[in-house]
Amino acid sequence: MTEKAKVGVYVCHCGINISSTVDVDAVAEFAEKLPNVKVARTYSYMCSDPGQVLIKKDIEEHGLNRIVVASCSPRMHEPTFRKAIADAGVNPYFLEMANIREQCSWVHEEIEEGTAKAKKLLTASVAKVRLLEALEQKEVDAEPAALVIGAGIAGIQSALDIADAGFQVYLVEKTPSVGGRMAQLDKTFPTLDCSACILTPKMVDAANHPNIELLTYSEVEEVNGFIGNFEVKVRKKARYVDFDKCTGCGDCAKECRVKDRFPNEFDQGLGKRSAIYLPFPQAVPAKYTIDPENCLFLKKGKCGKNPKCQEVCGTEAIDFEQEDEFVEFKVGAIIVATGFDPFDPSRKPEYGYDDYPNVITGMEMERLVSASGPTEGKVKVFNGEEEIEPKEVALIKCVGSRDESVGNEYCSRVCCMYVAKQAHLIRDKMPDANIRIYYMDVRAFGKGFEEFYDRVRRENVRYIRGNPSEIFKRGNKLVVKVEDTLTSTPLEDEVDMVVLGVGLEPRADMRGVMELLRLSQSPDKFFLEAHPKLRPVDTATDGVFLAGCAQGPKDIPDTVAQAKGAAASAMIPLARGKVPINAQVAIVNEATCRGCAFCVNICPYTAIEMVTVNRFGNEVEVARVNEALCKGCGSCAAACLSDSIQPKSFRDSQILPQIAALGVMK
Amino acid sequence: MSANYEPNIVAFLCNWCSYAGADLAGTSRVSYPANIQIIRVMCSGRVNPLYVMNALQQGADGVLVSGCHPGDCHYMEGNYYARRRLGMLKDLMEFVGVDPKRFHMSWVSASEGHKWKEVVEKTVEDAKEAGPFEGFRRRQIDW
Numbered sequence: 106m107t108e109k110a111k112v113g114v115y116v117c118h119c120g121i122n123i124s125s126t127v128d129v130d131a132v133a134e135f136a137e138k139l140p141n142v143k144v145a146r147t148y149s150y151m152c153s154d155p156g157q158v159l160i161k162k163d164i165e166e167h168g169l170n171r172i173v174v175a176s177c178s179p180r181m182h183e184p185t186f187r188k189a190i191a192d193a194g195v196n197p198y199f200l201e202m203a204n205i206r207e208q209c210s211w212v213h214e215e216i217e218e219g220t221a222k223a224k225k226l227l228t229a230s231v232a233k234v235r236l237l238e239a240l241e242q243k244e245v246d247a248e249p250a251a252l253v254i255g256a257g258i259a260g261i262q263s264a265l266d267i268a269d270a271g272f273q274v275y276l277v278e279k280t281p282s283v284g285g286r287m288a289q290l291d292k293t294f295p296t297l298d299c300s301a302c303i304l305t306p307k308m309v310d311a312a313n314h315p316n317i318e319l320l321t322y323s324e325v326e327e328v329n330g331f332i333g334n335f336e337v338k339v340r341k342k343a344r345y346v347d348f349d350k351c352t353g354c355g356d357c358a359k360e361c362r363v364k365d366r367f368p369n370e371f372d373q374g375l376g377k378r379s380a381i382y383l384p385f386p387q388a389v390p391a392k393y394t395i396d397p398e399n400c401l402f403l404k405k406g407k408c409g410k411n412p413k414c415q416e417v418c419g420t421e422a423i424d425f426e427q428e429d430e431f432v433e434f435k436v437g438a439i440i441v442a443t444g445f446d447p448f449d450p451s452r453k454p455e456y457g458y459d460d461y462p463n464v465i466t467g468m469e470m471e472r473l474v475s476a477s478g479p480t481e482g483k484v485k486v487f488n489g490e491e492e493i494e495p496k497e498v499a500l501i502k503c504v505g506s507r508d509e510s511v512g513n514e515y516c517s518r519v520c521c522m523y524v525a526k527q528a529h530l531i532r533d534k535m536p537d538a539n540i541r542i543y544y545m546d547v548r549a550f551g552k553g554f555e556e557f558y559d560r561v562r563r564e565n566v567r568y569i570r571g572n573p574s575e576i577f578k579r580g581n582k583l584v585v586k587v588e589d590t591l592t593s594t595p596l597e598d599e600v601d602m603v604v605l606g607v608g609l610e611p612r613a614d615m616r617g618v619m620e621l622l623r624l625s626q627s628p629d630k631f632f633l634e635a636h637p638k639l640r641p642v643d644t645a646t647d648g649v650f651l652a653g654c655a656q657g658p659k660d661i662p663d664t665v666a667q668a669k670g671a672a673a674s675a676m677i678p679l680a681r682g683k684v685p686i687n688a689q690v691a692i693v694n695e696a697t698c699r700g701c702a703f704c705v706n707i708c709p710y711t712a713i714e715m716v717t718v719n720r721f722g723n724e725v726e727v728a729r730v731n732e733a734l735c736k737g738c739g740s741c742a743a744a745c746l747s748d749s750i751q752p753k754s755f756r757d758s759q760i761l762p763q764i765a766a767l768g769v770m771k
Numbered sequence: 772m773s774a775n776y777e778p779n780i781v782a783f784l785c786n787w788c789s790y791a792g793a794d795l796a797g798t799s800r801v802s803y804p805a806n807i808q809i810i811r812v813m814c815s816g817r818v819n820p821l822y823v824m825n826a827l828q829q830g831a832d833g834v835l836v837s838g839c840h841p842g843d844c845h846y847m848e849g850n851y852y853a854r855r856r857l858g859m860l861k862d863l864m865e866f867v868g869v870d871p872k873r874f875h876m877s878w879v880s881a882s883e884g885h886k887w888k889e890v891v892e893k894t895v896e897d898a899k900e901a902g903p904f905e906g907f908r909r910r911q912i913d914w
Contacts, residue, residue: 178794207797208809218805225808623845625881633881645787709847738846739817755812761825767781767808768829
């Protein structure tokens with residue numbers, strides 16, 4: 106670093122995003138007087154092509170070797186400007202950005218304070234940029250395989266696309282079958298395609314694809330490593346059924362001593378299953394599983410004289426000795442497609458979901474109208490006294506969505522249409538029923554949605570604007586208490602059945618995946634994407650991508666589109682076969698390291714090891730960093746007693762001048 | 772201390788959570804006091820406790836360090852180190868004659884733009900209460 110720093114400063118107007126609260130000309134004028142600054146300019150959009158050309162031209166003409174861009178967050182455009190200066194022959198790490206938009210112009214209102222603060226931030230950046238070091242971007246090989254977590258429609262689609270491109274895919278599903286929520290649906294809006302008919306072929310494809318290793322009834326236990334080189338450990342839970350021997354005939358379930366005793370999860374608890382079960386007839390793989398919590402033999406060690414399932418199984422597939430297995434493999438990229446949970450309406454006790462059996466959720470309705478459901482497609486409910494075919498039906502939208510009282514401010518995006526679809530299906534089955542939908546708004550935004558909404562209204566489905574306050578029982582009827590807000594009329598509407606159009610929530614068990622992959626949540630608590638507009642399938646963890654409702658509520662077309670997007674992004678490192686590794690790694694000054702190994706113990710990545718070196722004729726132990734493992738967090742540096750280990754680009758010598766610059770400029 | 776005294780505050784924010792949270796506050800146009808200047812580090816675990824003292828020495832009236840929520844660290848355990856080191860520093864502050872009100876630690880996630888505003892407001896308010904800091908002789912760094 107003998108070359109004298111010649112700094113170019115570029116202050117962005119960002120249209121008026123910055124210039125309305127920061128006097129950019131004053132900032133540039135101020136910057137010109139800072140030490141080592143050769144050029145200081147402003148431009149309307151620095152990130153635009155002419156903006157970048159401006160920098161490149163100055164580098165050529167003025168021999169600049171350090172660049173400061175005062176604009177938006179480095180989290181937004183640091184890669185853009187790194188590339189721009191690299192194109193002009195300057196090391197891409199000779200760049201510093203002053204965040205005068207997100208952390209200045211957008212959060213302060215007065216131009217005086219905005220300008221003063223922008224000057225300070227810029228000064229700190231100039232102070233630092235002069236002391237940065239040139240770094241080399243290294244690459245390592247990427248494993249040409251991907252892990253997809255969750256085998257609903259999102260996970261299946263991502264897995265199929267990646268596998269079709271010729272890469273190995275490990276598709277991990279927590280439950281015994283692939284298919285996810287979509288498999289539970291009857292028809293899909295607005296086209297009324299049969300959900301199973303369009304999904305089942307994909308489920309089978311996923312299971313049979315030569316490039317897909319399907320791991321059902323399995324959970325990801327451990328993920329180590331980084332983009333290109335993730336080491337994954339998966340727990341295959343014991344099914345107590347030999348996967349290869351089971352033919353899926355179902356004799357075991359028929360003979361089970363606790364036959365049809367337990368609520369079937371797939372039917373939302375409306376149907377019953379045995380302790381050994383197939384979640385649903387089209388389940389893939391068609392292999393039975395024993396539920397250890399309910400199996401008499403697994404629970405009590407005794408089931409009659411001999412377990413019935415074992416007696417009847419013609420292929421001797423039942424294996425009570427089976428234990429969880431672990432599978433380990435390496436992948437280059439990971440797609441998280443873990444889906445959602447439907448909102449639990451018990452959290453809105455005023456709707457009486459826990460009290461009245463004829464108040465049901467939208468998911469339960471899907472199973473009721475499904476020909477393969479527990480009632481074989483007949484809409485029947487128990488009204489507390491008898492089983493009836495309801496004549497008066499009310500559907501309520503926005504249950505658990507757009508509702509701050511339950512902590513969900515967001516719109517779940519699918520309820521407007523699935524409620525309309527269910528109204529249509531009820532009309533189809535019961536032409537005489539009186540159907541009304543209570544709504545706050547109708548959001549029919551997607552392709553074919555408005556047309557479908559129109560069609561349903563013409564099918565004599567009444568839309569009444571009002572958010573019901575209470576549901577209670579009167580005689581054998583349910584009373585929906587609501588105000589029709591279009592006519593300001595309070596109503597007490599007597600009905601036989603209420604369908605709660607429950608919204609979508611982040612999965613209750615998302616925390617596990619979140620911690621495994623270091624993911625964040627957005628304010629709605631779904632997984633946070635790297636950028637809401639431009640990197641909607643990426644996450645802050647390189648090489649980890651999002652697909653489907655794990656990222657936020659969406660319908661099937663949007664889910665499939667995002668799944669394909671995630672697959673395409675995940676394939677970038679796989680297809681390139683190489684990934685860049687972090688250049689901003691820690692480095693040890695072996696001349697001053699005293700070999701205490703504090704850093705070795707602190708490093709979360711075991712990236713530091715002790716080595717023996719010859720120092721002035723003495724054999725001494727010093728720390729050494731493995732650059733492929735170091736992530737550059739810098740925890741080691743804060744612990745080092747002699748300041749010998751330092752993360753590049755975040756050295757003491759680079760941060761202290763920033764502090765000094767901010768302190769001096771009171 | 773005059774009524775319109777404005778403290779100078781230096782904040783160290785981790786790249787993944789708090790810096791992103793401060794960015795979100797910006798994107799959401801949540802306004803907060805301009806007294807705070809942010810220095811980005813990759814992890815709160817990078818913040819050497821001496822940086823806090825150095826900032827006070829260099830002219831800051833208050834210092835804030837903010838990282839990911841415990842358990843959410845992008846580098847797995849960096850914020851735990853920060854919590855220990857800086858917690859100890861906070862305990863030592865009074866001993867060296869610095870009002871502990873001048874130093875705050877917080878956990879702000881990438882989605883907590885509003886929390887960031889609250890943290891800034893509290894930090895500024897406390898620094899205002901503590902008044903201008905003249906406890907250390909400034910060592911002029913000629914840069």
